Amino acid sequence: MTDVQNYICGMGIISSLGHGITQTKYALQKGWSGIGPLTLFSTVANPPLPVGEIPGSIDSGSLPRTHQLALLAAEQAIVKCEQSPDAVVMGITTGGILTTEMHLQKKAYDPELYRYHAVGSVAEEIARRYRCTGPVITVSTACSSGTVAIKIAIEMLRAGLFKRVLAGGADSLCRLTYYGFNSLQLIDPEGARPLDENRRGMSVAEGAAMLLLAADQPDNAVAEVLGAGLSCDAHHSVTPHPQGKGALTAMQAAIKDAGVSISAIDYINLHGTGTPDNDLSEAHAINTLFPGQKPLLSSVKGAFGHSLAASGAIEAVVSAISVSSHLVPANTGCRIPDPDLKLEPVMQPANVPVDCVLSNSFGFGGNNAAVIIGALDKFDCSISTTKIESLAILGCACVTGAGTTEATMANLSKGAACKGIFSVQEISKNLSPRAVRRLKRLPRMALSLALAAYESSSRKENPSSVFLGTGWGALSETYDFLTGLFETDERFPSPTDFVASVHNAPGGQIALKFRSTGPNITTSGGDYSFEQALLSAHLLSRDINESFFVMGVDESHAVVSHLFDKSVVADDILSDGGGSFCLTRTHDLSELHIKLAFYENTENNHGVISSLIGQLGGPERINASYGILMVGIPGGDRREGEKQLRTFLSLSGFKNPLIDYRKLIGEFASASAVAAVMATKFIGDGKIPTLFCNNRSFRLDGKGALVLGLGKFITAVEVLRR
Amino acid sequence: MNPMEKLLNELKVKIVEILNLIDVHPDDIKEDAQLVGGDLEIDSIDVLELVIMIEKDYGIKIDNRDLGVKIFATLGTLAGYIHENAVELSN
Numbered sequence: 001m002t003d004v005q006n007y008i009c010g011m012g013i014i015s016s017l018g019h020g021i022t023q024t025k026y027a028l029q030k031g032w033s034g035i036g037p038l039t040l041f042s043t044v045a046n047p048p049l050p051v052g053e054i055p056g057s058i059d060s061g062s063l064p065r066t067h068q069l070a071l072l073a074a075e076q077a078i079v080k081c082e083q084s085p086d087a088v089v090m091g092i093t094t095g096g097i098l099t100t101e102m103h104l105q106k107k108a109y110d111p112e113l114y115r116y117h118a119v120g121s122v123a124e125e126i127a128r129r130y131r132c133t134g135p136v137i138t139v140s141t142a143c144s145s146g147t148v149a150i151k152i153a154i155e156m157l158r159a160g161l162f163k164r165v166l167a168g169g170a171d172s173l174c175r176l177t178y179y180g181f182n183s184l185q186l187i188d189p190e191g192a193r194p195l196d197e198n199r200r201g202m203s204v205a206e207g208a209a210m211l212l213l214a215a216d217q218p219d220n221a222v223a224e225v226l227g228a229g230l231s232c233d234a235h236h237s238v239t240p241h242p243q244g245k246g247a248l249t250a251m252q253a254a255i256k257d258a259g260v261s262i263s264a265i266d267y268i269n270l271h272g273t274g275t276p277d278n279d280l281s282e283a284h285a286i287n288t289l290f291p292g293q294k295p296l297l298s299s300v301k302g303a304f305g306h307s308l309a310a311s312g313a314i315e316a317v318v319s320a321i322s323v324s325s326h327l328v329p330a331n332t333g334c335r336i337p338d339p340d341l342k343l344e345p346v347m348q349p350a351n352v353p354v355d356c357v358l359s360n361s362f363g364f365g366g367n368n369a370a371v372i373i374g375a376l377d378k379f380d381c382s383i384s385t386t387k388i389e390s391l392a393i394l395g396c397a398c399v400t401g402a403g404t405t406e407a408t409m410a411n412l413s414k415g416a417a418c419k420g421i422f423s424v425q426e427i428s429k430n431l432s433p434r435a436v437r438r439l440k441r442l443p444r445m446a447l448s449l450a451l452a453a454y455e456s457s458s459r460k461e462n463p464s465s466v467f468l469g470t471g472w473g474a475l476s477e478t479y480d481f482l483t484g485l486f487e488t489d490e491r492f493p494s495p496t497d498f499v500a501s502v503h504n505a506p507g508g509q510i511a512l513k514f515r516s517t518g519p520n521i522t523t524s525g526g527d528y529s530f531e532q533a534l535l536s537a538h539l540l541s542r543d544i545n546e547s548f549f550v551m552g553v554d555e556s557h558a559v560v561s562h563l564f565d566k567s568v569v570a571d572d573i574l575s576d577g578g579g580s581f582c583l584t585r586t587h588d589l590s591e592l593h594i595k596l597a598f599y600e601n602t603e604n605n606h607g608v609i610s611s612l613i614g615q616l617g618g619p620e621r622i623n624a625s626y627g628i629l630m631v632g633i634p635g636g637d638r639r640e641g642e643k644q645l646r647t648f649l650s651l652s653g654f655k656n657p658l659i660d661y662r663k664l665i666g667e668f669a670s671a672s673a674v675a676a677v678m679a680t681k682f683i684g685d686g687k688i689p690t691l692f693c694n695n696r697s698f699r700l701d702g703k704g705a706l707v708l709g710l711g712k713f714i715t716a717v718e719v720l721r722r
Numbered sequence: 723m724n725p726m727e728k729l730l731n732e733l734k735v736k737i738v739e740i741l742n743l744i745d746v747h748p749d750d751i752k753e754d755a756q757l758v759g760g761d762l763e764i765d766s767i768d769v770l771e772l773v774i775m776i777e778k779d780y781g782i783k784i785d786n787r788d789l790g791v792k793i794f795a796t797l798g799t800l801a802g803y804i805h806e807n808a809v810e811l812s813n
Contacts, residue, residue: 184770185785239766276787434763437742492778495770 003382006154006225008373010212012076012168013317014069015304016052016205020076025321028329031349033303035191035203035333040173041098045490049182050191051173052205052305063116063125064096065172069208069310070122071129073168077210078130080220085212086162087134088127089153091145091169091309092524093502095119097478098174104479104560105486114563118472119503120525122170124712126210133605134162136713137532139309140473140503140524142363143271144230145169146312147371148521150211151228155539157215160385164215169313170208176478177204177308179485180498184238192274192306194299195283195331195345197338202273205305209313211320223320226260226356226372226381229253230540232466232520233366234511238499240278240362244285246517247271250368251289251358253543258372259381260356265295265372267328269315269359270345272299273306274333282360283341295358298346302333312361312369319357319373326353355379364499365508367520388538390595390720394547395457395582397449398677399427400665401575404452408674409681412664415691419573419666421556438496439509440476441576442555446506447513449580450549454514457547457582465518465548466507467537469529471669472564473503475557510549518544527567527634529554530579530673531715534596541585550594552673553578567667570635575666579673581680591721592680597706598716602644608714609647616706616716622652625720627703628688629658630675635667637711644710656703657693672709672717679705679719729801737797740775741768753798769794780808 016034146169153167331345401420530552633641709715
């Protein structure tokens with residue numbers, strides 16, 4: 001074990017206040033605001049509202065705007081670093097949606113146009129550009145995404161997995177969020193005035209910020225990430241807890257994680273969106289945490305606007321500027337502080353010594369994150385590395401075209417395929433009609449899966465946390481929102497659809513159902529989304545004593561699945577489903593365990609299969625440990641995937657049965673979650689259906705399974721009996 | 723049936739339909755019962771969906787939070803406001 005710290009050794013930023021650290025610092029020093037009327041796209045029904053739009057032209061190529069913003073910020077962050085980052089972690093809420101909206105509005109249905117739609121494609125593009133061969137994680141937890149990404153990145157360093165992680169967030173302006181927040185009546189027509197007594201809402205913005213984090217102190221270190229904390233309100237899908245309970249928990253967790261005292265906090269960078277509810281809720285939390293003297297505090301969202309997933313990363317950069325340049329930014333936009341908040345925001349930029357900043361980010365689904373940034377070498381926040389360990393399986397469940405777990409396993413044993421789409425009425429059978437009246441397909445599947453996994457665990461305690469992977473998020477809600485927007489000349493898009501369109505809406509519903517107030521993470525990385533969720537669970541469950549959910553789920557959509565997912569095109573039958581686990585770190589509660597054993601990018605990584613075999617312990621251990629290989633080859637990458645499989649079989653000499661599971665359950669991004677559940681069931685039974693073993697009986701004799709993901713990334717999930 | 727009764731009945735049906743209150747019969751919505759946060763579990767997002775319906779069907783825009791709280795207090799207050807301000811009643 002070695003001690004690690006989290007040094008910020010490179011930063012990049014692009015926002016409504018400008019491009020680069022120097023411009024940003026200058027604008028903050030002057031107390032400027034980047035908020036002005038929208039010009040990026042035209043509005044039909046009403047005059048443009050104030051937004052935080054990036055000035056000037058940034059277009060240089062065919063990538064969607066979010067990707068370009070992220071790459072511009074990454075370039076700045078990494079410019080002084082000669083080595084590639086070991087991993088990339090991004091917070092993204094809408095990915096290529098600005099481009100997608102334009103094509104959907106024109107009813108242009110060529111899949112090539114939607115190539116970069118996925119939120120996960122931003123981080124993949126950065127990884128490709130900077131030759132990162134390690135894991136790529138995309139967090140999509142609405143407005144807390146950027147801060148959650150930083151938390152995951154520091155836990156990667158603390159786990160001793162990597163030395164350099166590139167982390168941040170990006171989101172461009174788009175119709176979905178511009179009209180979505182407007183449909184919720186959360187836009188201040190005069191521009192955001194956080195903490196003001198007359199505030200009426202936020203200003204939607206765009207931007208990107210990236211931080212290169214390193215475990216060893218480099219010469220060019222700027223500041224340190226001392227720690228971060230996460231929580232979930234489990235209160236409402238949009239409205240924050242009125243007393244700021246979840247916000248308080250996240251701040252307390254961050255302070256504990258950083259190992260600093262409350263009195264060490266010099267400045268609080270508020271989430272401070274300018275909506276009446278957010279500012280009041282956050283003020284309650286801060287007044288509870290600091291009953292006496294409060295640190296200096298301000299919200300910069302009246303300056304930048306609210307750039308959603310980017311905001312947490314942008315404000316981490318602002319916090320690093322604050323501790324390295326002793327600058328406390330003003331609460332721009334606020335004229336008369338609201339007396340009900342009982343806070344005294346910094347009204348003018350101040351040059352005062354600052355060593356420690358607490359920065360808050362809260363999002364839909366009651367998703368809260370707080371990060372603490374400290375001046376270099378002022379705090380001892382070193383943590384001993386803690387290796388990733390397997391997680392005990394308390395329960396699991398799946399849904400496929402064949403139905404629930406029992407029907408799926410029964411079909412498998414008969415050799416019948418499980419492709420197709422299970423009816424939403426059947427999926428909803430174990431859910432209360434009132435509780436799901438506003439939910440469409442994806443959140444219903446997620447809730448139903450969570451409930452079934454929980455019930456199969458036979459545990460009384462509610463799981464406290466949720467780690468959910470989804471390749472494409474809520475397709476129905478996103479499509480319905482945009483269709484409603486276009487069909488009504490931008491006048492009547494549905495607020496319900498907007499709220500439910502965020503990738504983390506299903507995770508938020510699970511938290512509401514189970515009152516799960518721990519971390520609530522949604523990851524989205526195409527066919528590897530479930531593996532990203534599992535990796536996040538490994539990294540973030542260090543302090544979770546209760547059980548928690550890890551799952552992967554995706555819905556198919558009659559119009560857009562074919563456009564977005566090239567693997568869907570490869571199959572004649574539209575399929576969807578998911579798999580869920582109820583897990584715990586308490587090993588002796590179950591004989592069955594799950595672990596993400598490998599996750600690497602195949603791009604620029606020629607020896608990847610050899611390193612997989614090495615990581616799994618070599619051919620001998622592979623044959624001794626795994627009685628069955630569940631192989632996932634996404635239809636869109638079939639040729640490459642089959643080549644990778646041949647290499648794996650040849651190098652490992654694997655002789656036991658193999659199931660090419662997408663041929664049975666169909667093409668959908670989180671198919672590997674279903675495969676992991678199937679593997680768990682096989683190991684629980686101690687045998688594999690004879691059909692998969694040349695019609696001979698095959699007993700596992702205590703052996704486990706390897707769920708191998710092939711294609712753009714190579715992933716390996718072990719399910720073992722201990 | 724007088725115009726107010728007609729409007730009340732019309733709104734009951736619309737509320738059940740738009741908010742997908744599949745376990746509620748329109749007649750279960752009482753004129754004087756608390757509309758938001760009451761037994762029907764109608765919340766702020768539901769209110770915004772109803773705001774859209776009211777603008778679409780009755781030509782009335784409600785974008786003031788304080789006024790909204792008063793208008794959506796009960797079905798009766800909502801119908802009263804629509805009755806006074808409607809540009810034209812829907813079919």
